[in-house]
Amino acid sequence: MSSGGGAGGRAAVGVVAPGAMGVALGRCLAVGGHRVLMTAAGRSASTAARLADAGIADAGSTDAVVGEASVVISVVPPGQARATADEIAASARRTGARPLLLEANAVSPATVVEVAATVRGADLAVVDAAISGPPPRPDAEHPTRIFLAGPRSGEVAALDVPGVRWVGLAGDLGAASAAKMCTASVRKGHQALLAHALLTAEHHGVLDTVLADLRLDFAHDDVRHAAAAATKAWRFVEEMEEIAATQSGAGLTPDLFTAMAEVYRHLATSEWGSRRPEDVPAGLASPSGLRPHPGGG
Template identity: 35%
Template sequence: MATIAIIGAGAMGSGIGRQLAEGGASVLTYLEGRSPGTHERARAAGMEPASLEDIIGAEIVLSIVPPAEAIGVAERLSAAIGERPSPVTFVDCNAISPKTMNAVAAAFRPGQANVLDGSIIGLPPQPGKAGPKLYISGDRADKSAVLAAHGLHVRRIEGAVGAASALKMCYAGINKGMTGLGTAMLLAAIGSGADQSLKREMAESVPDLDRKLSSAIPDMYAKAYRWVAEMEEIAAFLGEDDPASQIFRGMAGLFQKMAEDRAGGGELADQLDALLGR
């Protein structure tokens, strides 16, 4: 039985943990300072609370946390590893730019870790449904094989550390960017009285997009606060010289607005839901 550790027991981390546990792995997680709800979610997923000392002894360690926490996780693990003679295999699975991914790798001293670049594409695993794909780059020694052997859908891609993060930035920029664009223009239509006409025209001329937004926009409300940093990472990935980076800085502001709307009672969300027929 392989021992696999996961830092981060949110919806995705606990879902991945459950999938690995059901695949026969012993799954550890670090829960110090986390809420009772997180403890319960980890327990329900079959994940065992563990100290950092136990975490770094696992066959492979996955970091599945919000983008802003990625470097901090690597720094804490580096401190815990110290002068340990054998390197830890560490996979950063977060929605970060290649530049941030390189900073994560640099948080470890030479010889402390085999750092792999991972990106998760898809929704958290659910019973009876195929789980997300975990793309991994920089894995010449095939260290990620243990994850595939215990039920994860792993796709190794060519390229060094940074390639998987670049894939995530591009995919999220299209997928979540489309949700953000739809949200912005539907709110503009509501504010100007063009909402019903816009919704009718979309249903007639772009029905596939209409159906996608009708599902994706309501699903976004609870996640908007997490998407802010992800949009900022995409802007950094594109770079200051690319005018498209400003699109994603604007998206970060939009998702911040939607996060604040949710915290304040959800007036904008209610207007969108009414228009979308939710």
């Protein structure tokens, strides 16, 4: 551990990187009394603004984050998980720090094992984590669940983080990510199916009938639900590919979620694919904005 103290109690916790989920975690950690270390160095002005809005001071560099933290949380788009592990390991070597790495990305168990091998050379231990639910809020009625697995997961579970419920799993590294890949396959696979169903229904002039019938079994299925998923389609592409790899590792065909990745790749070119979740109006009635741009993908 670095000089920030043990993982339990009140700790210095680094979060890499400051996207919507990372900043939300940082805010909850701060409310729990932890010292939060994040940086927008090398990132966009909007990222710096996100940190400022959350009241989190910019540590100035990844070396400062890693060098002063007891725990470092990696929470980046799935395709960046390996590169981020390299970055954290390099910082640990430069600073001589030995924080516990919480690998909290939406990746396959095999990717978690790769990350652990990457940082082992920097003498860093890894806890496998997987976030199930929306970005956490300290005052949320239902805390966001974070699955944990690995020999040192108890140290992370000891952190008091309002808005987060730690869920310890008995398995080794990869178990938490495996659980996430399974639950995400159902939830995000359903959203992709819904988007295609609504666009097809609109094409055939039966949208109202389809929505009314779906709501008999899926009370929350509506156009807004599909549009909100489309705003995150660019990131879901990589997650679908990680799910495909996870299912392949279980002896199943990867074809189903390779196809889901293609669906999200096309949804990312739609009108909603370039917007933010908060831009989607509550009463959105037409799925037209979900239609992929011709030639997109």
